[in-house]
Amino acid sequence: MLLLAQIMGKNAILITESSAPLLTSTLGEVILTNETLSSDLTFSNDSLPPIDFGATCGINFCSGSSAHENSNLAPPSQLKIQVIAGIYLACMVFAVFLVAFGVDSLTRYTGGRKTACTAFMAADFTQAFVGCAYGISNIGYVMICFGVLNALAAPVGGGIVKITGRFPVMVTALVLNLGLLSALMTWRPDPEQWLVFYGLAAVWGAADAVWLVQVNALSGILFPGDEEAAYSNFRLWEATGSVLSYASAPYLCVRTRVTILIGLLLVGFAGYSAIELMEYRAKRRHHQERSFELVTQQAEQE
Structure with missing residues (x-):
């Protein structure tokens, strides 16, 4: 399972690495040159008031509001979207062949691994x-950071579980997720604090790896012989x-959605x-019964 998680995680990284430079390129965009601009139009950065991104972005973001209209949310060109979709499709096809011919058959994991990042x-x-x-x-660059930590944390978390047990690792993931969501509730996004975006993505990737790997493993442990039903339900x-x-x-602001997410996480x-x-x-009851049986057998032999 860890091998499959690593493979799919690296596949996600490949997608984001391809899309990041593509989004920053000028593919499919109309480039305005000096000849196309009027010579009498001059703009000064000093005359423009600073933009308070924290007022309409982050936890205060509402997709149904027009108050957050800014150049950062201008959609990319249709050509870029089509190229990214093609890259994504190619990576999916490559992943299918990679899993089909490069991974040992594990019928219980035929559903593949789909990370939780497809939601929030x-x-x-x-x-x-x-x-x-x-x-x-x-x-794309921020999601690369998420994918790298997601792929690395999966095998590391599995190794730690063998030493400490599953519960301490799950508690650690809970603390990371609660701390992350609390930070999202209070932090006002600022493009000058670019390192914070990557830090939040890294923490989320590490916690997500623990949730996906350990919950999948727990499902197989709890339902031996019925793995297909367990994983299908999951x-x-x-x-x-x-x-x-x-x-x-489209109907709930980010603050409301984060609050709901915290509640669901705790439940x-x-x-x-x-x-x-x-x-x-x-297990304790089974151990006591086993110990009693061994003592009884020993007494009968004596």
Whole structure:
């Protein structure tokens, strides 16, 4: 599973690496030269008031409002969109052949790995924070940072689980996610603070790797022999969450969506903690019964 996660994670990085320089290029755009501009029109940066991106971007972003109209959210040319879509399609085809011929057959993972960034990370964060304040052309670079940390954290998290157990690693991911969402609630995006965009994406990528890998592993542990039903149910609810997230985007502001996300995160982790407690009690009961059987057998032999 870790190998598959790494492969798909690297595939996501390849896509973002291809789209980042493409968005910053002038492909398909009309370039205004000095000859096409009127000589009597001069602009001074000193005459323009500074833009307060934090007032309409980040947690204050509402997709249905016209107050956030700025040049950062100007859509790229249609040619760029078509080229990026072609790159994405080519990477998908390459990933299919890579998994089909380069990975050992694991029927329980035939659903593949689809990262959680297809919900809040790819929709709200890239639009309300990165695109609105930092510029659409920089989204690809920020998502590269997310993909790199996502791919690296998957095997690292798996190795730590073997040493500390699953619960401490999940608690760490919870703390990272809560800290990240709290930062999004209070931070006012500023293009001058460009390093913060990459830091938030990196933290999100690390936490996302833990959630996806460990929840998948837990599903297989809890339902031995019924892995197909378990993973199908997992994918169903994952897809349902993505659909609801995209469908509600035009009607809910980012502040409301982040608040809902924090609530769902706490409820979900409470359910996971309950499962871990039940598993611990079941293992402890089984260990006590096994110990009693061994003592009984030893007494009978004596």
